[in-house]
Amino acid sequence: xxxxxxxxxxxxxxxxxxxxxxxxxxxxxxxxxxxxxxxxxxxxxxxxxxxxxxxxxxxxxxxxxxxxxxxxxxxxxxxxxxxxxxxxxxxxxxxxxxxxxxxxxxxxxxxxxxxxxxxxxxxxxxxxxxxxxxxxxxxxxxxxxxxxxxxxxxxxxxxxxxxxxxxxxxxxxxxxxxxxxxxxxxxxxxxxxxxxxxxxxxxxxxxxxxxxxxxxxxxxxxxxxxxxxxxxxxxxxxxxxxxxxxxxxxxxxxxxxxxxxxxxxxxxxxxxxxxxxxxxxxxxxxxxxxxxxxxxxxxxxxxxxxxxxxxxxxxxxxxxxxxxxxxxxxxxxxxxxxxxxxxxxxxxxxxxxxxxxxxx
Numbered sequence: 526x527x528x529x530x531x532x533x534x535x536x537x538x539x540x541x542x543x544x545x546x547x548x549x550x551x552x553x554x555x556x557x558x559x560x561x562x563x564x565x566x567x568x569x570x571x572x573x574x575x576x577x578x579x580x581x582x583x584x585x586x587x588x589x590x591x592x593x594x595x596x597x598x599x600x601x602x603x604x605x606x607x608x609x610x611x612x613x614x615x616x617x618x619x620x621x622x623x624x625x626x627x628x629x630x631x632x633x634x635x636x637x638x639x640x641x642x643x644x645x646x647x648x649x650x651x652x653x654x655x656x657x658x659x660x661x662x663x664x665x666x667x668x669x670x671x672x673x674x675x676x677x678x679x680x681x682x683x684x685x686x687x688x689x690x691x692x693x694x695x696x697x698x699x700x701x702x703x704x705x706x707x708x709x710x711x712x713x714x715x716x717x718x719x720x721x722x723x724x725x726x727x728x729x730x731x732x733x734x735x736x737x738x739x740x741x742x743x744x745x746x747x748x749x750x751x752x753x754x755x756x757x758x759x760x761x762x763x764x765x766x767x768x769x770x771x772x773x774x775x776x777x778x779x780x781x782x783x784x785x786x787x788x789x790x791x792x793x794x795x796x797x798x799x800x801x802x803x804x805x806x807x808x809x810x811x812x813x814x815x816x817x818x819x820x821x822x823x824x825x826x827x828x829x830x831x832x833x834x835x836x837x838x839x840x841x842x843x844x845x846x847x848x849x850x851x852x853x854x855x856x857x858x859x860x861x862x863x864x865x866x867x868x869x870x871x872x873x874x875x876x877x878x879x880x881x882x883x884x885x
Contacts (some may be wrong), residue, residue, distance in 0.1 A: 527790075555581040558856050560864075560881075562600075562633045573610075574600035578881055580860050584618050591616045591623075591721055593858045596881070607632040613839040614721075622704040623672060626660035634686075634782075635782065637693060642832060644801065646873070650691035653783075654703070655684040662712075667775035670717050676710035676733065682782070693759025693781075708737035718757065722882060723814075723853075723861035725765050730754040737779075747777030755885045763822070769885040774836045775804040787830040790878045791885065794828055796849035796867030797876065803832035805839050810885065820855035824867070826884075847871045856881070 543781050559577040570713065578597045584588055593615045600608040610629040616622070616707045657680070664674030675771040682703040691710040693701055696793040710733050718727035735749040753771040760766055773785045785806035787793030793800070808830035816822050826849055833842040849869030856862045 531786075542548075545798060552854075553581060553584045555579060557711075558862075567691055572600055572602035572606070574598065578856075578862065578882065580857060580862065583615075586617065587619060590619050593617075593727060596861075600784075605632075606634070613793070621666045623662075623664045623674075625662045625664075627658060627674075628660075629658040631656055631658065636788075637691070637781075638798055638800060638802070640781075641803050641834065642801055642845075646797075648696070649797075650688040650693065652685070652688070652691075652693060653686040654682050656680050656682045664712075664714065670715055672714045674712065674741060676712060676735075678708045678710065678735070682704045682706070682780075698780050698781040699745065703782065706733050706737060706745060706780070706783065707743040708739040709741060710735040716806060720861050722857075723863060724767075725755045725759045727767040728754070728756045729873065737777075745778055745780055745783075747775060747783070749776070749779070749783075750774045753885075763809075763816040767812040767814065767885065768809070770807075770809040772807045772839075773805065773816050778806075784812060787832065790867075790880055792828075793830045793845065793847060794826070794849055794867060794878065794884065795871040795874065795876050796845065797874060801830070801832045801845065804834050806830070806832045806838045807839050812884070814853075817852065822855070822863075823850065823854045824853065825850045826867075826869075828869075845871070849876075851877075 527841060537834065557577065557579045561575050562573060572752060577596070579595050580592045582592055593878045595613045596611065598608065598610045607629055607836055610627060612627040614625040616625065617735045623827040632655045634651045636648050637652055638646065639648050648704055659679040662674065662676040666672050685701065685703045712731065712733035714729070714731045716729045716731055718724035731753050735748050735751070735775055737743045737745050739746060750866040751773045755767065758766045775784055784802050784804055786799045786802040787808050788796035788800035789799050808828065810826060810828035812824055812826040814822060814824050827846065829844050831839065831842040831844045833839040847869050851865065851867035853863040853865055862881070863883065865878065865880050865883060
């Protein structure tokens with residue numbers, strides 16, 4: 526088989542540590558889960574590491590407030606790849622303020638097939654890169670459901686290794702020599718979901734305008750506009766229908782690795798990583814979630830996506846569908862945090878995903 530992920534050890538019923546349940550807000554309640562993993566993937570060879578998640582509310586926060594979350598992951602592979610990542614979401618002042626983002630360092634490689642929907646799978650090449658990453662998004666609640674704020678993004682790409690006979694050596698693309706990316710964004714988020722991690726009803730919509738400019742220390746000058754929306758409807762007890770749509774436009778001299786793409790655990794599940802890449806993207810997916818037994822539940826999903834160089838004709842491009850199913854294992858009953866396992870199929874390929882949290 527072309528793609529054979531082997532998860533040798535995952536603690537499906539993880540160690541869960543929490544402080545004593547309390548009715549007042551004078552103490553902090555912390556819940557932790559940790560997953561040691563050993564795996565094999567064609568792009569990484571053998572690898573192992575640990576993923577941990579901590580959910581909590583700050584001292585003084587009411588139990589009705591949204592839970593904060595910090596994730597921590599550390600992975601090493603026999604291909605001498607390192608991945609360290611720490612995404613976070615912090616809520617305080619009874620959800621008045623939210624600080625989210627990611628800190629990380631990656632020594633990894635990515636796929637490149639070419640630009641546009643006519644790129645061929647036979648043109649696959651891999652390029653290696655090292656970079657630290659900082660994402661900090663500070664938002665304030667304007668009313669019960671609306672947040673607005675600022676975001677800072679930083680990456681420094683170095684040590685790019687290209688295939689000596691690949692496209693990247695010959696195409697005149699921005700970013701093939703690496704460089705520093707520094708950008709500020711303004712954005713707004715509307716959120717009426719009843720749960721953060723596994724909602725059964727409600728709407729979430731997010732808009733972001735990003736500017737990368739030399740005045741911020743960036744080597745690249747470009748703009749990016751991003752919009753994403755998810756809607757959830759409860760069909761009957763524990764049966765949920767979810768819809769997601771996302772689109773983005775990139776303007777200016779963006780490095781090729783900052784162009785929009787699909788083919789990952791969130792967008793275009795089933796397609797290889799970065800299978801289709803271009804300046805603009807449109808992607809939508811629908812997911813049906815249903816209970817199974819005990820802490821297990823199931824999902825079925827369908828996605829369709831496209832990319833293009835001209836946003837005005839984006840919906841006239843080729844569309845690429847995928848379909849799949851999977852199961853969820855409930856790690857945290859109160860905040861509905863799941864271990865996610867998905868198997869997704871495309872007309873030509875399939876991929877397997879094992880991670881924490883939903884695709885949307």
